[in-house]
Amino acid sequence: MGSLNDLVIDFRSGQPIxxxxxxxxxxxxxxxxxxxxxxxxxxxQLAAELRVNFNTVARAYRLLDEAGLISTQHGRGTYIWETPSPETLQTIRQQGLESLTRRYLAQAAQLGCTAEEVAKVINPMLERWRESGELPKPEPQEF
Amino acid sequence: MGSLNDLVIDFRSGQPIxxxxxxxxxxxxxxxxxxxxxxxxxxxQLAAELRVNFNTVARAYRLLDEAGLISTQHGRGTYIWETPSPETLQTIRQQGLESLTRRYLAQAAQLGCTAEEVAKVINPMLERWRESGELPKPEPQEF
DNA sequence: TGTATTTTTGTATCTTTGTATCATTGTATC
DNA sequence: GATACAATGATACAAAGATACAAAAATACA
Known part of the structure; x- marks a missing residue:
């Protein structure tokens, strides 16, 4: 486990836990x-060590996750963020948006989608992204 | 065995494995x-490939089984059951396209692209695809 | 062949892990 | 004091893993 045995919380400092x-x-x-x-x-575990409610630790972890420092995974645990290897970073940079786009369209085509269908799906998402700055989260689907 | 060598799991996507x-x-x-x-x-096997607990794969298989897409047989294995009806096929295509699109946009965002940049790249490609039926070949990609 | 044993396969159940929601507490501001 | 808000806690829940099990197949051996 992570070496966080020496975390110290000052309950009187006035700074939130x-x-x-x-x-x-x-x-x-x-x-x-x-x-x-x-x-x-x-x-x-950390909550027990610090004599604190686990939601408080979860809140800290969530902030660190949003900041991109750690990766919390439901049911699996929490890990320090793995920076992509320099090679893959380089690959991503080089291939870039156009390559990404070509691959996306190729996959859509393999699914049997038409250009119209693709446009109909991606345009609203792009619009929403442009306006709110939010990317759509995958909604849970059921069968 | 089934050709599932190219399944990719994103442990950080927030979408359940x-x-x-x-x-x-x-x-x-x-x-x-x-x-x-x-x-x-x-x-x-699949669990080992994906570095995941086999119950997680079993859960996925169970859902697909209940949806009638595959047939899991105790002690024998798991098989594709039937090609879905045109209507469900259409539904699957639609959902698959949405899922593909979300992933595409997420990756673009991770590249640091803005919605405008994405639109500027993909719209010409879509236009060309619509008119000529051709879409640019994606170069092979690994990661 | 036929049967016993082992292996391989999926299943059931419980534990561990993070998440979502609401309630409680303390504090600031009026 | 009353109200609003932020920090923390309590509770219920969902995702993933661990373990033990059952069914079918594969193997060994007479």
Whole structure:
């Protein structure tokens, strides 16, 4: 498990607990004490160590996740974010948006979709993205 | 065994793993890449490939089974059951397209692209596809 | 062949993990 | 004091994993 045995919470400092957790994990990542792929303690483990509600730890983890520092995975655990290897980063940069787009259209075509169908699906999403800055989240589907 | 060597799981997407499996198998059936009678990998094989618990694969298979797309047989294996009716095929295509599109936009966003940039790239390609029926060849991609 | 045993396959159940929602508490502001 | 809001806690839930099991197939052996 992640080496977070030395986290210290000051309950009287006036600074929220979840921010104290966030700050200290950030420092450990910055200093290299925590490396990509390292697993952090579960929200319940860390909460028990710190004598704190696990939702408070979950809140800290959520912030760090949104900041891209860690990756929390439902049912699996929480990990320091794995930076893509330099090669794949380079590949992505080189291939870029056009390549990504070609592949997307090819996959859509293989599904048997027409250009019209693709346009009808992607245009609203693009519009929404442009206006709200939000990407559509996958909705749960049922059968 | 079934050709599921190219299934890709994104552990950070927020979409449950079992749904990612379901979605990609549905797409392969809809596109004809998987045909009735084809045997799928066993739950343990696929789980090992994807680095996932086999119960997660079993859950995906169960959903597909309940949807009538595959037939899982205790002690024997799992097989594609039938090509869905045209209506369900259409539904699958639609959902698959939406799923593909979300992934595409997410990847574009990760590249740092804006909605405008994406539109500027994809619209000409769509236009050309609509008019000439041709779409640019994607170069092979791995990751 | 026929049968026993082992292996391979999917299933059932429970535990562990993170998430969502609401309730409680403290604090600031009026 | 009253109200609003932020921080924390309580509870219920969902996703994923661990373990033990059952059914079918494969194998060994007489």
């Amino acid at each position: 979840y921010l104290q957790i966030v700050e200290q994990i950030r420092q450990k990542v910055a200093s290299g004490e925590l490396k990509p792929g390292d697993q952090l303690p579960t929200v319940r | 079992y749904l990612q499996i379901v979605e990609q198998i549905r797409q392969k059936v809809a596109s004809g890449e998987l045909k009735p009678g084809d045997q799928l990998p066993t739950v343990r």
